[in-house]
Amino acid sequence: MISIEWLISLSAILFTIGLIGVLIRRNAVVVFMCVELMLNAVNLSLVAFSAYHGDIAGQILVFFSLSVAAAEAVVGLAIIIAIFRNNLSVDIGDINLLRF
Amino acid sequence: MEIYAFIVLSVLAIGSALGMILNKNTVNSALFLVLHLISLAGVYLLLKAQFLAIVQIIVYAGAIMVLFLFVIMLLNVADEKSLLDRFRVGYFLAFLLGVAVLGQIVYSVAGVAGILPSISPEMEQIGTVEAVGDVLFTEYLMPFEMTAILLTAAVVGALMVAQFKSGKATHS
Numbered sequence: 480m481i482s483i484e485w486l487i488s489l490s491a492i493l494f495t496i497g498l499i500g501v502l503i504r505r506n507a508v509v510v511f512m513c514v515e516l517m518l519n520a521v522n523l524s525l526v527a528f529s530a531y532h533g534d535i536a537g538q539i540l541v542f543f544s545l546s547v548a549a550a551e552a553v554v555g556l557a558i559i560i561a562i563f564r565n566n567l568s569v570d571i572g573d574i575n576l577l578r579f
Numbered sequence: 580m581e582i583y584a585f586i587v588l589s590v591l592a593i594g595s596a597l598g599m600i601l602n603k604n605t606v607n608s609a610l611f612l613v614l615h616l617i618s619l620a621g622v623y624l625l626l627k628a629q630f631l632a633i634v635q636i637i638v639y640a641g642a643i644m645v646l647f648l649f650v651i652m653l654l655n656v657a658d659e660k661s662l663l664d665r666f667r668v669g670y671f672l673a674f675l676l677g678v679a680v681l682g683q684i685v686y687s688v689a690g691v692a693g694i695l696p697s698i699s700p701e702m703e704q705i706g707t708v709e710a711v712g713d714v715l716f717t718e719y720l721m722p723f724e725m726t727a728i729l730l731t732a733a734v735v736g737a738l739m740v741a742q743f744k745s746g747k748a749t750h751s
Contacts, residue, residue, distance in 0.1 A: 481581060481582060481585045481625065481626075484688065485585065486622075486626075487684075487688050488685065488688075489589045489592065489593070489622075491684040491685060491688070492593055492681065493592060493593065494680070494681075494684070495678075495680055495681040495684075496593070496596040496597060496600060496677075497596070497600075498676070498677050498680055499600065499674060499676075499677040500596075500599065500600030502669070502672075502673035502676065502677075503600065503669065503670050503673045504600060506605055506656065508605055508647065508650060508651055508654070508656070509599075509600075509605060509608050511647070512599065512608060512609065512612050513599075513600060515612065515643070516596055516599070516612065516615065519615070519619055519639075523619060523622060526622075526623055526628050526631060529626075529628070530626040530627060530628065535710055535711060535714045536714070538628055538630070538631055539711065539714060539715055541631055542631070542711070542715065543722060543726060545634060545635075545638055545639070546730060547729065548639075548643070549638060549642065549643055549730065549733075550729050550730055550732075550733035552643050552646060552647070553646065553733045553734065554733050554736055554737050554740070556646060556647070557736070557737035557738075557740040558740055559650065560650065560740075560741045561740050563654050569654055569656055
């Protein structure tokens, strides 16, 4: 059986990769994909804790997290399309209307 | 055996995640993310969460990634300039911040490593569709219905934001 520390370490590494991706990428769609990556990393640690406790509640939480991720992806991509239509760019450096 | 499967799957997951954030082509990034999600589904299978593994493939690798690919091809954005062709201070800061976050997580987990649970004897039974559905439709019925409202609101909101209005400026 896999030790739980391995699973949490994998989850932490994936979360960190997602975080670095959010910080270094300029394309808004890829930034969204990195956010999905971070959500998945947290889901992995929830499933690991659920399996090791023998408690199903963690998996139910992952189920809800999946549906929230789906809703977030839909709304986020709609916002990206709206910005692209007004701005003709998805580069997050070009989206500076609210910058002071 | 499980250890080897876990090592292969986690190397695949980390490698495809790195490939995703370092690839300059957006479509290739999306396909790397699909590979990442499928390898995570394999890890879920190792943890006896069959239902979540299937849902992960159907919902994430199926529905959400199709949505991403549609948007990428609809927007038809050019490739980014390669991330690695020149050094930027921002990349270094991002890397430092990532290392700091990783160190923080590992430190906090190592602090409680002694009290983490051992293998649960009843973990063979959990994770099947029957077990998940049994709990989901009794104890967690109210959050489940709230999820339905959330998804409806997301679809309506996305339509409102993204629909094309000819002749006048769009909402944004």
